[in-house]
Amino acid sequence: MRITEHPILDFQRGEEVTFFFDGQELKGFEGETIAAALHAAGVRVLGHSQTMHRPRGLFCAIGNCSSCLMVVDGEPNIRICVEKLKPGMRVETQEGKGCLR
Amino acid sequence: MPKVKEIEVLIIGGGPAGLSAAAAAAELGASVLVFERDDKTGGQLVKQTHKFFGSKKQYAGDRGYQIGNLLIDQCMSNPKVEVWTDTTALGIYEDGVVTAEGQGKHLKIKPERIIVATGASEKMIAFPNNDLPGIYGAGAVQTLMNVHGIVPGQRVLMIGAGNIGLIVSYQMMQAGVEVVAIIEAAPTIGGYLVHASKIRRAGVPILTSHTITEAYGQDSVEGAIICQLDEKWQPIPGSEQDLKVDVICLAVGLSPLTELCFQADCEMKFVPELSGHVPLRNKYLETTRPGLYVAGDVSGVEEASSAMVEGRLAGVCAAFSLGYGNDVAPKLQADALAELSELRAGPAGQKTVNGIKKLMDKGGAAC
Numbered sequence: 059m060r061i062t063e064h065p066i067l068d069f070q071r072g073e074e075v076t077f078f079f080d081g082q083e084l085k086g087f088e089g090e091t092i093a094a095a096l097h098a099a100g101v102r103v104l105g106h107s108q109t110m111h112r113p114r115g116l117f118c119a120i121g122n123c124s125s126c127l128m129v130v131d132g133e134p135n136i137r138i139c140v141e142k143l144k145p146g147m148r149v150e151t152q153e154g155k156g157c158l159r
Numbered sequence: 160m161p162k163v164k165e166i167e168v169l170i171i172g173g174g175p176a177g178l179s180a181a182a183a184a185a186e187l188g189a190s191v192l193v194f195e196r197d198d199k200t201g202g203q204l205v206k207q208t209h210k211f212f213g214s215k216k217q218y219a220g221d222r223g224y225q226i227g228n229l230l231i232d233q234c235m236s237n238p239k240v241e242v243w244t245d246t247t248a249l250g251i252y253e254d255g256v257v258t259a260e261g262q263g264k265h266l267k268i269k270p271e272r273i274i275v276a277t278g279a280s281e282k283m284i285a286f287p288n289n290d291l292p293g294i295y296g297a298g299a300v301q302t303l304m305n306v307h308g309i310v311p312g313q314r315v316l317m318i319g320a321g322n323i324g325l326i327v328s329y330q331m332m333q334a335g336v337e338v339v340a341i342i343e344a345a346p347t348i349g350g351y352l353v354h355a356s357k358i359r360r361a362g363v364p365i366l367t368s369h370t371i372t373e374a375y376g377q378d379s380v381e382g383a384i385i386c387q388l389d390e391k392w393q394p395i396p397g398s399e400q401d402l403k404v405d406v407i408c409l410a411v412g413l414s415p416l417t418e419l420c421f422q423a424d425c426e427m428k429f430v431p432e433l434s435g436h437v438p439l440r441n442k443y444l445e446t447t448r449p450g451l452y453v454a455g456d457v458s459g460v461e462e463a464s465s466a467m468v469e470g471r472l473a474g475v476c477a478a479f480s481l482g483y484g485n486d487v488a489p490k491l492q493a494d495a496l497a498e499l500s501e502l503r504a505g506p507a508g509q510k511t512v513n514g515i516k517k518l519m520d521k522g523g524a525a526c
Contacts, residue, residue, distance in 0.1 A: 061308040061334050066208045066222070069308035094307035102292040102379045113378050115292020119299035121196065122280045122416075139299075140197070 060098050075145040092138035092149055093119060093126055104128050104138065105152035128152045132159055162267065166192040166241075168477050169257060169270035171248045171419065174202020175463045176455025176470035177276035178230040183474030183491070184274075185239035187484035191474075192268065193240065194259055196247040200234070201227035202278060204463055206301040208333075209326050212351075216498060217464040224305075226463070248277075251423035251451070272450050272477040275420060276470060279413035279434070279456035284318070287373040293380030297327040297410035310336050312406035316383050317341040320365050322350035322462075324410030328358055331408075339402050342369040342385055344392065372399065374407055383407055413460045420457065423448055432514025433459030439518060442496065443476040444469060452477055459518070461511055468498045 061069065072088035079101060086095025093116055096104070103113040104126050117125040121140035130136040130149050134156025138149065168184045170177045173195030181191045193200065207223020218226045234240045246261035251273065259266045281296035283289065293312065295303075297319075300311045315336055317328045320343035328338045341358065346368050348355045355365060368388045375382050387398035414435040421427060425438040426447040437459050438446040445452050454473040455466035472495035479488035503512050 059310050061304065061310060064308070065333050067224075067305060067308070071308070090307050094303065094309055097303060097311075098307075098309045104292070107290075112290055113292050114290070115379060116295060116299055116303075117283075118281055118296050119302040123296075139302075142198070 059100075075143065077143060077145070077147040077149060079149050080151055086143045088143060088145065090143055092128070092130065092136075092141050092143050092147070095143045096138070096149070103151070106154070108154035111153075127156065129156055134158065163256065164192075164266070164268045166190055166268060166270045167481055168192070168272045168274065168474070169268055170194070170274045170276060170474075171257075172202070172276035172278055172455070172457075173197075173200030173242060173244070174276060174278050174455065174466070175204050175227070175230065176278070176457075176466040176473075177202070177274070178234050179467040179470030180274045180276060180452075180454055180474035180477070181240045181242075181470075182230070182233045182237065183471040184478040184483075185234075185237045185474075187475065187478035187488065189239065189478040189481055189483050191240045192270070193234070193242045194246045194248050194261075195242060195244045198244050200231055200242060200244065203298060203301070204230070206298075206305045207326075207463070208305055208330055209354075211464060214501070217467065217502065223463065226467075230467070248419060251419060253424075255450075271481060272452065273423075274452045274454055274470075274473045274477055275423075275457055276453070276455045276466075276473075277416040277419060277457045279415050279460050281409065282412045282414055284371075284409065284411050286371050288375060291374050291376050291380050292378065293376065293405055294374060294407045294409065297323045297408055300327055300406075300408050301330065304330060304334050310334055311408070312404075313337060314339050314404045315406040315408055316371070316385070316402055316404045317408045317410060318371055319343060319410035319412070320345075320348045320350060320355065320367065321410060321412070322354060324408075325350040325354035325358060327408065327410060328363065329354065332358070332361055332363070338363045339404050340385075341365045342371065343367045344370045344388060346390070370394070371407070380405055380407055413456060415457045415460060417457055420446065420451075420453065423451060425451060428518055430459070430514045430518050432510045432517065435460075437518060441519075443492065444473045445476065450477075450480070459511060459514055462502075465499060465502045465511075468495050468502065471495050472499070 105114040117123045119139045126139045167190045170193045204223045204227030249258045257268045303309045372384045387395045420438040452473040454469040475491045
């Protein structure tokens with residue numbers, strides 16, 4: 059959910075854009091991270107771990123921990139907490155280590 | 160661009176320490192390059208909405224993001240400072256070459272001095288299901304809320320009643336999120352009582368001597384079991400409570416991000432008071448690798464105020480060692496050292512003072 063009113067901060071959002079999460083069309087804002095757009099849309103499971111297939115989500119949100127790796131436009135292991143959202147991007151849940159194509 | 164870029168002072172990290180170092184070194188006349196892995200500088204300061212304490216010299220009374228913007232302006236307006244954003248340092252080699260990845264390119268830089276100001280990363284604690292989506296570091300919650308304007312969830316359990324746990328809880332309340340409770344394993348609140356009081360006045364319980372025993376949920380967090388601890392930090396049977404929350408926020412401390420220092424072969428030492436492995440350094444913040452300085456959380460986790468002063472000190476020292484500011488540098492060094500002592504004079508600072516003493520002691524398990 060997005061914050062619309064805040065006692066201290068003003069949020070400058072870019073153009074609204076469309077992107078795809080596992081084929082499903084979602085909206086986000088240009089300039090924000092993929093993680094922000096997904097979280098605002100209520101998506102918290104970003105992938106599954108290699109061995110135990112446990113759900114993986116955000117943890118640090120600053121590109122440190124690699125908990126948020128997803129497949130973006132076919133490329134695996136993208137840290138979506140620092141990767142910026144672009145119009146038409148195809149973001150997919152990553153299973154395990156991901157696979158280079 | 161030449162194959163290897165030459166620069167007088169390379170600063171790795173554009174947070175409060177790095178930017179302060181850049182401004183100080185450039186002020187004395189040195190040419191400075193700053194690497195920042197994010198797309199903008201300012202580090203975690205730009206996410207902090209609370210007002211700072213301390214004295215006017217350390218920007219007391221200003222909010223974190225205002226201080227961040229001030230430092231950014233200071234660096235941007237100095238033609239001696241060049242900033243490369245979206246640039247991650249990869250390694251510091253024996254011949255002095257530093258490699259980095261920036262905008263998809265492999266970059267090589269030959270600096271005369273290096274200041275490592277890489278900051279810290281959030282600690283995790285052990286409990287069943289601590290990997291469920293919905294368990295976030297306090298910094299992640301700040302990033303979601305204060306940078307992107309997105310609430311982390313509806314109902315939050317905060318773990319840790321240090322300053323970060325208290326401040327981030329209050330920020331969530333400001334953003335309209337319900338903080339169900341703040342729990343703290345220690346018998347007392349670790350952070351400043353002025354922060355704790357604001358939270359208590361709003362009716363949020365701060366449960367000291369309490370810990371989390373597990374998180375649960377199918378695909379993401381749906382709740383947490385907490386329990387009370389006795390004076391030996393053991394769970395008291397029958398004290399369990401089930402809290403329905405969709406977010407568990409961890410504010411259980413930070414670890415210095417010292418990978419580059421290890422890789423550059425700086426002598427390192429584990430000092431719990433400084434929150435982990437830190438490089439040995441002299442009082443001018445130079446490590447055992449000549450010409451490599453550290454500043455901010457990477458040299459021991461503290462607060463942004465001391466990180467900015469350490470940055471200034473490291474920047475002055477690096478420039479002075481290159482022959483800049485011979486007339487003013489000794490005074491600037493003395494001023495910064497005095498400010499650091501002042502900042503560390505309180506009870507909270509005593510831990511850092513003890514840690515630095517331990518770090519400087521000869522012997523011990525250096526690695």
